[in-house]
């Protein structure tokens with residue numbers, strides 16, 4: 001039985017935090033990681049344009065890669081575009097990434113939780129509905145960060161990321177109310193776990209940071225099992241998986257080294273320009 005092919009997609013490098021968990025859970029799979037870096041960041045895109053963009057990129061990816069499963073490792077896209085993707089590609093199973101509000105609300109003792117996300121995810125009805133359904137008994141602070149995804153990208157490119165900038169972005173997540181204070185923070189953008197060590201060091205007090213990647217990996221394994229795909233028979237060696245960038249630009253040396261630590265080798269990709277309004 002051929003190894004299942006899994007497409008992991010994000011606007012940039014954040015989806016690597018999801019990719020590494022899936023690769024651990026399904027080591028026999030063949031992975032293609034796609035960063036829509038030509039359109040990064042998604043956080044500021046108007047909703048309608050983002051739907052168009054993501055569906056257009058998937059038209060190319062599905063035709064070129066023929067994945068067995070597609071993982072949208074991006075909250076900003078998943079909270080908006082998943083129904084459109086499922087309608088456009090009815091035979092392809094999609095696994096999305098949405099804010100882990102439910103586990104945060106369940107685990108919180110103070111019942112004060114924060115959701116740290118992009119401005120796009122914070123604005124979505126989907127996110128507000130999650131909160132109404134699963135965290136109505138909690139005080140929820142929705143924090144839309146303007147800069148963290150970019151800072152995480154800089155970090156992956158080997159650039160110095162000043163502590164003060166990170167501290168400023170996470171500060172609104174920490175709320176006090178009398179003796180009570182925030183104890184759970186949802187990492188609702190896949191870029192943010194890339195900076196988790198810095199978050200922990202710079203947090204004004206210890207909290208639990210919730211990264212949904214292990215749960216997403218379990219879901220992918222379930223989808224593959226439902227399709228009778230082999231996930232564990234054979235372990236592939238490092239760097240057999242491919243990473244491609246919609247800008248068509250080759251990653252710089254620092255990023256190439258970083259990708260290798262994830263077991264990914266960059267491959268050439270014909271650019272998918274953002275101004276393109278129709279994709280065959």
Ligand code: DGL
Pocket residue numbers: 010011012014015040041042043044073074075076077118121149188189190191
């Ligand atoms: N990694 C993406 C997410 O999970 C978004 C980053 C961006 O493009 O703004 O939301």
